[in-house]
Amino acid sequence: MYRLPQITRSDDPSLLLARMRAEGPLVRARVPMLGVVWMTTTDAGARALLKDERVTRDVAVARGKALSQAYWWIPKSVSPLLESLLTKDGPDHRRLRGLVDQAFAKHTIGDLRPDLVASADRLLDGLSGTVDLGPAYTRALPFDAIVALLGLHTDIVPRLRQGIGPLSDVAGPVSILKAIWHLRSLNPQLREEIRRARDAPRPGLLSTLAARMGDALSEDELLAMLFTLFVAGHETTVHLLNNALLVLCDRPELRPALTTDERARELLVEEVMRIDSPVSMTTVAYVREDFTFEGVPLKRGDRISALLIGANHDPARVEAPEEFRADRRPNPHLGFGHGPHVCLGMQLARLEASVGIERLLARFPDYRLAAGRPGWTKRIGFRGPDRLMVRLD
Template sequence: MDHPPFDIISSSFHADPFPELDRMRAEGPVVSIKLPIVGRTWLAVTYDACAELLKDHENFARDHANAGSKTQERVLRFLPRTIGLLALNMLGHDDPEHRRLRGLVDQAFQRRSITALSPMINQIADRLLDRLEGQSEAELMAKYCRYVPLSVICAMLGLPEKDHDRFKSWLGGLRDTANIGTVILAIPGVIQVVRYLRRTSRPRGGAQPEGLIATLREVQIDGQRLSEDELVSMIFLLFGAGQETTTHLIAGGLLELLSREDQLRLLRSDPGLMPSCVEECLRYVSPIQMTKPRFVTRDMEWMGRNFKRGNMIAALLAAANCDPARFERPQVFDIARHPNPHLSFGTGVHFCLGFQLARVEAAVGIERLLLRFPNLRLNRGVSIRWHKRLGIRALTALPVRLET
């Protein structure tokens, strides 16, 4: 008897992903699945398979052209050129082009100490929490979790604070990427963002001179700089990666803490557990559920499956992060878990550029909130719901009570 198709998109899956992830791993380290827009693809669903996939750049390419695949090309053909240029970012390239782009952005990032950003992140968090003072209840996703990373990445990029709300409005439609109709409706907002970034990233375009945009514009290796299209694409990538994923890390982490009195009490009694708490939030929540697809470069057998050149395959990080072959009691949320070798930032040459920033933002965001509101708890009168999304585990809202 054929098993029912795997589901990694629905709200019910995101509310409790573990049973479905267990079912997928029971079929083997790699499973076949049909996804919206991209169609039939493969997913690595064990820890070892995900890690090997992400490190093997000979058999699995990020650039579809290096595997003879035209799937991505066909999708991009239907999108405006303004949207297509966003594929120029380093995530869509293999070496040596990936190495060139990564080297340029790494150099720009190295000029900033992430630790030195903590005071700014604290100020941003406190300013947002000031607005909640005196309220008995609040919806933290809209009032706090989304705005902490949004404000931080805009400040890091050197964008004027007055433009933060415009960004939220422009990109708001991209929260349901499983629905092709919703994606199409979001295109005008994305085009607005690209036009704004192109204008702002030019000399005297309005970006602050100490921000990442100005640094990326000037940085060079062996006399090479980013082209204007590459610069715009890189800024868009940094904005998306630096804002949305951390939003869902903070919100999802808070939900898990507030749902477990023992873990919340342990963290309050021992603030030194915050680093390991953040790591457990990264593992357990897995805000980034899966990686961008790789493309098989040759006909081959791998992990017991037969692949054709051009086949698509992605690493399901959420499955790797709860693989019982790697983690003891993987379905238990344990803020003192150690070691915690989760794959939430990926591995290999595409390891997440902003991993340090995400950790600091989550730690500061959770810590400031818990300090300001010692009686913080979930609002049991409002149900918790999750977005229907592919690749992102995102709460629709986080309703809480702030005071007794």
């Protein structure tokens, strides 16, 4: 049986992924805190799974009890956060996603570029010498982007940053309890922010959604959506940007073109998304009914996930998948998922990564690693350096 950390924490996962594909299109893996999960190993299998209605992310459908019952130990003040876009399917998922799809469309996200450039420059103004780019830059920039998109008041941002922060360290039971404690204290503050946005509308997605409370969504659903945007969207971009900046430490010859050529940055971001797959697997789904998938008999309630990094290294879909090609075209990767649950914030993630690379290279074109090769994050299902200590000259 395979173990997820073997893949996400390997400097070169291609050999292990090839061995998994040789075993079959669906294999058993052990995921920390979840247990045994069936995982696809191919691009075709991942695409088929992500559009198969015989599996669901709603544990209540497959196992006969709601998430709040399955995770009874979570405080009641936090349990509404379980009812998010990530755990819904069918009509509920379409209803909630339909409320925010337009806000994350490519042409809408493009309007945020000036805000992102200003935020990146402000963050870089305070950096010099030897710095861990994670907390100082690559984690702060995506956070600022979501704050701007939502239109949050500045007075809640420090508390929100403090409350959301521990979620980035979730790797085991102790860190989960710590994160839940912080979320519990943040819950009433976010509910108050929702009410302020409803009573005194202002620019931003939060006021738009708050105006729909009652007829289109509940306050609990809106609260869960806010956390989904900060946690799911934020973490993806942090690791994407970290991976891209680490690649440029290994391939400094790519830097001159990336400084001025937006298309070159876009292609680089897509290749980093493919080969490193910052989100290495999809949210675990549950089998609704007994059926055979990819030749494997599955039972109702079985856990299953699309291994995105496996799909992105599948030679049946990608030419020479083990090679990094900064200008790879076409690049049909599954780094942002596929089907109804394709990443809502993928256009925002792409823009954040492009701006983050551009502004750093404009300010520090010769940055370099300062403390040797970093290790890999222990976050479950994510792949990226656990730190990025660089020298800024």
